[in-house]
Amino acid sequence: MEQFIGCDAHKRYSVFVAVGEDGRCGPEWKVSHTDGAFEAFLEALPAGSEIALEACSSYYWMVAAMERNRHRPHLAHPLEAKRRMGKSHKTDKLDAKGLAILLRNGTLPEVWIPPAELRDQRELLRLRMQLAQQRTRWKNRIHGAWIRYNLHVEASDAFGVRGREQMPQQLGTLPPHTRRSVEQQLAVLDFVESQIADCERRLAGLLEPSEEVRLLRTLPCVGPILSAVLWLEIGDVNRFPDAPHLASYAGLVPRVRASGGHTRLGPVCRDVNHHLKWAFVEAANLVAVNQRRLGPCHVLELYQRLKKRKNHQKAVVAVGRHLAEAAYWILKKREAYREPKAPRQAVSSTCG
Incomplete structure (x- = not known):
């Protein structure tokens, strides 16, 4: 039995x-x-x-x-x-x-149970994401010390080549314990940067032959890292019955409460794949940041229209949902991203 x-x-x-x-x-x-x-x-x-x-x-x-x-x-x-x-x-x-x-x-x-190989590959990408968050935290701490003592680095990127060249001179004006603290934080930041670079080298070798990653990079504002996150976190796209299910899995669909003829849309669900949600929201935020570079396109029009009617946050989630549903069809059909077709205008049957 x-x-x-x-x-x-x-x-x-x-x-x-x-x-x-x-x-x-x-x-x-x-x-x-x-x-x-x-x-x-x-x-x-x-x-x-x-x-x-x-x-x-x-x-x-x-x-x-x-x-x-x-x-x-x-x-x-x-x-x-x-x-x-x-x-x-x-x-x-x-x-x-x-x-x-x-x-x-x-x-x-x-x-869905991801295959053993995919479970292992995800760890590398998630490590890179955690290291990037740590890098941001250390940079913010160093910026905080600069602000507390009214110091300025004359460079567009304080942690770029030119900015780092100016830092030794600025460090000399800090009190001794603060100076030592910032020096240690810079050393930790350098180590984190080296670990991120190592992760990215391994990811490049891992994902280079992937046709799926190449296709996902055709999405607006999706580069090497975001396309890798999307591919590894989505896994087998056939496990989703349709595009809205993938968007829901990524936490980009609002809750729906309908009763007695009244429908109310609530906040997006929290019990979702947060790595995938981060990737789509990050790409949507890049749409908002790079408005001038993008030129006329559907995602930009969608963002601008919803931001005007509602707010930035809801507009970003809507753009992220569009990207999630587009990613589904890209992987399903194995085709590059295409701009959605504009709806046809209704033709009047009367003559003016």
């Missing part, structure tokens, strides 16, 4: 519960994550077992172990799974049993 297994995963152990086709619940198994106990437990299960677990921070290695042992893991959306289980009490056993029942009933809210 086929059995459906639920796994409630924790940092140091997991709890497994099996439910048969007849709905009967088996015993609880508490399996440690150390000393090979987890691997041994999986080896003892019948090959091809269906195992449901929530998308938690440790699912990478657990899914890999299940696949090595020829099982079929199913990744569940944590919040939606809890809603569907609808339990007022919470224990490890109840959570594992609830996942097993959802899997048996065919109501498990599954999310």
Whole structure:
């Protein structure tokens, strides 16, 4: 008889519960994550077992172990799974049993499991994104010291070649402890810059042969880094039934509340892929920054129209949504970005 297994995963152990086709619940198994106990437990299960677990921070290695042992893991959306289980009490056993029942009933809210190679490649790109955020924080701290002591670097980019040439002279006017602090921050900034450059070199070698990255770069204001983020975070575009689903996954679609003939649009959802959302919003912000360079185009017209009617933030989200839906069709059809066709004007049947 086929059995459906639920796994409630924790940092140091997991709890497994099996439910048969007849709905009967088996015993609880508490399996440690150390000393090979987890691997041994999986080896003892019948090959091809269906195992449901929530998308938690440790699912990478657990899914890999299940696949090595020829099982079929199913990744569940944590919040939606809890809603569907609808339990007022919470224990490890109840959570594992609830996942097993959802899997048996065919109501498990599954999310896509990226291939192992893609999971690994994402780490490189996400590291680069974190380093870029750190670089901005260190630059802001150094700027703060400059402002506190009314110092100025006569360069368009204070951290460019010309700006860095002027800094030693400016540092000499600072109090001793502040000067030493800024010197250390500059050293950390240089190290972060070197790490970013190393990440970008590896990314260039990784993504150079990719046709998908080349096509995504045809999107307005999308360059090498943003196209890499889009490709690696979207993954297999066929997992989305249509373009609006990809835009929703990226957090660029407002909540809709409709009742009694009244429809209200709320804020965008928060439970989304934040890396993908950042990439589309970043590209949309670049549209706003580079208005003069872009010339007449749909994304610029969309931004300007919505900014005038609403505000910058909502206009940027709308442009990001357009880019997300365009990215879907680019990857689906494997074609470069094209400007949307203007709607045809209605022709009057009367003569003036």
